[in-house]
Each structure stands twice: as C-alpha cells, then as structure tokens.
Amino acid sequence: MRSPWLTGALVTVIGTAGGALVSRHASAIRGGPSNVGPVEAPARQDLDDVNAPYDGRYHFVRVRYDPRGRGRGGFGRGRGGGPPWFHDYPRAERHFAKILDETTFVHPLVDGSNILTFDDPRIFQFPIAYIVEVGSWEPTESEVEGLANYLNKGGFLIVDDFRGPWDLANFETQFNRVLPGAVLVELDETHEIFDSFFRIDPEKVVPPYGAQYPIFYGIFEDNDPEKRLVAIVNYDNDIAEYWEFSDYGYYPIDLSNEAYKLGVNYIVYAMTH
Numbered sequence: 001m002r003s004p005w006l007t008g009a010l011v012t013v014i015g016t017a018g019g020a021l022v023s024r025h026a027s028a029i030r031g032g033p034s035n036v037g038p039v040e041a042p043a044r045q046d047l048d049d050v051n052a053p054y055d056g057r058y059h060f061v062r063v064r065y066d067p068r069g070r071g072r073g074g075f076g077r078g079r080g081g082g083p084p085w086f087h088d089y090p091r092a093e094r095h096f097a098k099i100l101d102e103t104t105f106v107h108p109l110v111d112g113s114n115i116l117t118f119d120d121p122r123i124f125q126f127p128i129a130y131i132v133e134v135g136s137w138e139p140t141e142s143e144v145e146g147l148a149n150y151l152n153k154g155g156f157l158i159v160d161d162f163r164g165p166w167d168l169a170n171f172e173t174q175f176n177r178v179l180p181g182a183v184l185v186e187l188d189e190t191h192e193i194f195d196s197f198f199r200i201d202p203e204k205v206v207p208p209y210g211a212q213y214p215i216f217y218g219i220f221e222d223n224d225p226e227k228r229l230v231a232i233v234n235y236d237n238d239i240a241e242y243w244e245f246s247d248y249g250y251y252p253i254d255l256s257n258e259a260y261k262l263g264v265n266y267i268v269y270a271m272t273h
Contacts, residue, residue, distance in 0.1 A: 041082035052112030060093040060113040063131040068138035084133030092240035118146040135167025156270035157231040161238040184217040196269035198261040
C-alpha cells in the first residue's frame with residue numbers, strides 16, 4: 001500500500017554506482033554542520049524555536065520524548081550530551097541530508113531539521129520519523145495514540161542507536177502498546193530495503209562502538225511480511241554516529257559510506273512504498 005503522502009506522485013531518484021560517498025561528496029559536508037557548536041536539548045515547549053517551517057520538502061524529523069529513567073538511557077557526551085533522544089543532534093541529520101541531496105532527487109531540506117513529539121499533529125506533515133536510544137523510551141498515552149495513528153496513516157519509523165537485551169525488551173514492550181501484538185522480524189540481505197537504491201550487505205554495516213553483531217528488524221503491517229514495512233529497527237547499531245563524525249576522520253571511510261548508503265536506502269524505500 002503506497003503512503004497517502006505519495007498519492008499521485010512518485011519520488012524519482014538518480015543512482016550512483018556506489019563507491020566512496022564521503023570522499024566523493026566531501027564538499028557536501030565541509031563548511032556545513034561541522035561548524036555547529038554545542039547545542040542544548042530544547043524543552044518540549046521550545047521546539048518551535050529550533051524547527052524549520054514546513055515547506056513541502058522532505059525534512060529529517062527526530063522524535064523527542066521524556067526518558068522515564070528506565071534502561072541505560074544511552075551514554076553522555078561532552079559535545080552537548082543531553083537526553084537520550086538528543087544524541088548526535090544536529091550534526092548527524094544535517095550531514096545526512098546533504099548526502100541525500102547529493103545522491104538522489106529527493107531534494108531534502110539541508111540547512112535545518114525538525115524535532116517533534118509523537119503527539120504533535122505536525123508530525124503528519126512528514127512521512128518519516130527517526131528515534132534513538134529506545135531503552136529509555138516510555139511514551140505517554142497521547143504519544144502512543146499519536147504514533148499508532150501516524151503508522152496506520154502511512155508513516156515510517158526508523159529506530160537507531162540502541163543495544164543490549166534490556167533495551168530491546170523495553171522497545172518491544174513499549175511498541176506493543178502502539179501496535180498490540182507487533183512482532184519484530186529479522187531481515188536478511190534479501191529484503192528490498194537493502195536494495196532500494198544502493199545494494200547493501202547489512203552485515204557490513206557494523207556498529208561503531210565495539211565487536212557486536214548488528215541485527216536489522218522489520219515491523220510489518222498486520223505482522224505480514226507481504227504487507228507494508230512500517231518500521232526498521234537498527235538493533236546493536238548506531239548509523240547516526242557515523243554520520244555525525246564522518247568529517248572528523250574518527251572512523252574508516254568505508255564504514256561511514258555504508259552507514260550513509262543505508263540511510264539513503266531507508267528514505268528512498270519509505271518514500272516509494
């Protein structure tokens with residue numbers, strides 16, 4: 001079932017033969033978000049001060065939530081640190097938007113992004129949402145209702161940057177409040193999301209923080225793999241960490257490339273299904 005946001009129009013994309021996205025498109029990153037200094041995580045009532053006005057283009061949307069003190073809640077970091085949902089903001093999404101703009105015809109907003117909550121009606125303006133560190137995620141009843149409506153109306157959720165069995169158990173528990181009975185299905189390299197734009201071997205998209213084996217889960221409409229994929233879950237992985245620091249040389253270019261290509265595939269897949 002095609003997303004209602006795409007009725008009457010398909011996003012057209014232009015492919016590349018793969019290769020080094022970071023090195024080939026380094027100019028898309030340099031001089032951009034790298035110069036963004038430390039920022040503070042905005043309170044819910046202050047989101048209007050940081051969000052870009054809706055203009056019909058694809059905007060990267062990060063989901064804000066109030067951590068309930070459950071799970072590890074992620075690691076702190078000096079460069080802004082902040083609550084779990086805030087990790088890697090804003091450099092990760094700004095870098096990613098530039099790569100998406102350079103490699104596809106999606107033409108996203110590249111000089112801004114949005115932070116929204118699941119119970120903010122404005123989230124329905126954007127077909128794709130991104131959430132991190134779900135070991136500390138415990139949505140309110142209004143957020144549960146908002147996310148359920150969002151997914152049922154055609155929205156797509158990307159879950160990233162969490163690890164460990166407790167965090168996974170918490171995510172499953174909370175998501176089952178949203179879609180009761182939802183099952184996480186492990187995806188292998190044959191799923192079309194890994195071939196929607198770039199051909200990707202998911203086993204090569206290794207986590208940046210140690211020797212862990214990443215698993216990619218999908219959540220399908222009515223738990224039917226023949227129906228729409230409503231969420232992609234990067235378990236034991238953190239692709240946004242690669243995005244954030246791709247201009248710093250912290251990680252090998254090949255790994256940053258794979259993380260970017262995976263993100264591009266997610267957007268292209270979600271915008272065309």
